[in-house]
Amino acid sequence: MPRFPFTSRSRGDNQSVAGMLACKHASGVDSKMCVLLIFVATVCLVLSLLAHGSTFVGVNPTRQFPGVLWLHVVILGLCIAAGLVVGTQGKGSSEHDLWRWARRYSPPWLCNLVVVFFFYAIFNFFFTLFCLLEGGVPQRIKGELVLANHGKVIRKLTPSEYEQHEAYVIRTFSGHWMLFSSGSLVVLIASHRYRRATRAGRPGTELGEAEDLAGRASLPHAVSDRSSALE
Numbered sequence: 001m002p003r004f005p006f007t008s009r010s011r012g013d014n015q016s017v018a019g020m021l022a023c024k025h026a027s028g029v030d031s032k033m034c035v036l037l038i039f040v041a042t043v044c045l046v047l048s049l050l051a052h053g054s055t056f057v058g059v060n061p062t063r064q065f066p067g068v069l070w071l072h073v074v075i076l077g078l079c080i081a082a083g084l085v086v087g088t089q090g091k092g093s094s095e096h097d098l099w100r101w102a103r104r105y106s107p108p109w110l111c112n113l114v115v116v117f118f119f120y121a122i123f124n125f126f127f128t129l130f131c132l133l134e135g136g137v138p139q140r141i142k143g144e145l146v147l148a149n150h151g152k153v154i155r156k157l158t159p160s161e162y163e164q165h166e167a168y169v170i171r172t173f174s175g176h177w178m179l180f181s182s183g184s185l186v187v188l189i190a191s192h193r194y195r196r197a198t199r200a201g202r203p204g205t206e207l208g209e210a211e212d213l214a215g216r217a218s219l220p221h222a223v224s225d226r227s228s229a230l231e
Contacts, residue, residue: 031192031195031196034085034188034191034192034195035192037078037081037082037184037188038185038188038189038192040074040078041078041082041181041182041184041185041188042185044071044074044075044078044177044181044184045178045181045182045185047068047071047177048071048075048174048177048178048181049178051065051068051071051170051174051177052170052171052174052175052177052178054167055167055168055170055171055174056171058167059167060163060164060166060167060170061167061170061174062166062167062169062170063163063166068170069173071173071174071177072173072177075177075180075181075184078180078181078184079180079183079184081184081188082183082184082187082188085187085188085191086098086187086191101190101194102186102187102190104190105189105190105191105193105194105197106186106187106189106190106193107189110182110185110186110189111186113182114179114182114183114186117175117178117179117182117183118179120175120178120179121175121176121178121179124171124172124175125172125175125176128168128171128172128175129172132165132168132171133147133165133168133169133172134147134154134155135149135154136148136149136154137149137165137169138157138162138165138166138169141153144156145157145158145159145161145162147165
C-alpha cells in the first residue's frame with residue numbers, strides 16, 4: 001500500500017518552516033526604503049566629510065552653507081531608522097553579535113572606517129573643544145565678538161578669529177556626523193545584503209537553513225515512497 005509523503009507531524013514541520021520563511025520575508029523595512037536610506041546615509045556622510053574638511057582650509061561652513069546644521073536633524077533621523085532596522089533583524093542579539101552581523105554583510109573597508117571615525121570623533125571633540133575653542137564658543141555679547149562659556153567671557157575675538165572659531169564649532173559637530181552617518185550606512189547596507197541573501201536562500205542564512213530543514217524533513221518520506229513503488 002503506498003504511503004503518503006507527509007504524515008501529520010511532517011505537515012506541522014512544513015507549516016513551521018513556511019511560517020519562518022513568511023516572517024523572514026515580512027520582517028524589517030521594505031527593500032526599496034532600505035535603498036533610499038542607504039542613499040541618504042551616503043549623502044550625509046559625503047556632506048559631513050566636506051563640512052569637516054572645509055574647516056581645515058579656512059572655510060566657515062556656518063557662513064558659506066547656512067543650512068549645514070540641519071545635518072544634525074537628518075542624521076538623527078537616519079540613526080533612528082537604522083536602529084529600527086537593527087531592532088527588526090537583530091532581535092535578542094547582543095551588541096557583539098550585531099557587530100559581527102554588520103561586518104559579515106557590509107564592506108570590510110566601511111566597517112574599518114567606522115572604527116577609525118569612532119576614535120577620531122573622541123579625539124576631535126576634546127581637542128577642538130578644549131584646545132582650539134578654549135572651552136567656550138564664539139558669541140556676540142553686547143555688540144562685541146567674544147569667546148564665552150555659559151555667558152562668561154573668556155576673551156575678545158577679532159572678526160577673523162570669530163569666523164575661525166565658528167568653523168571650529170562645525171569641526172566639533174562634523175566629527176560626530178561622520179561617525180553616525182557611516183555607522184548608519186554600515187547597518188543599512190548589511191540589512192539590505194542580508195535580506196537579499198535571505199531571499200536567495202544562500203547557505204549560512206536563516207532562510208537557507210530553513211529550506212535545508214524542509215528538504216531533510218521531506219527526504220525520508222520521498223525515499224519511503226520510492227521504496228514502496230519498487231515493491
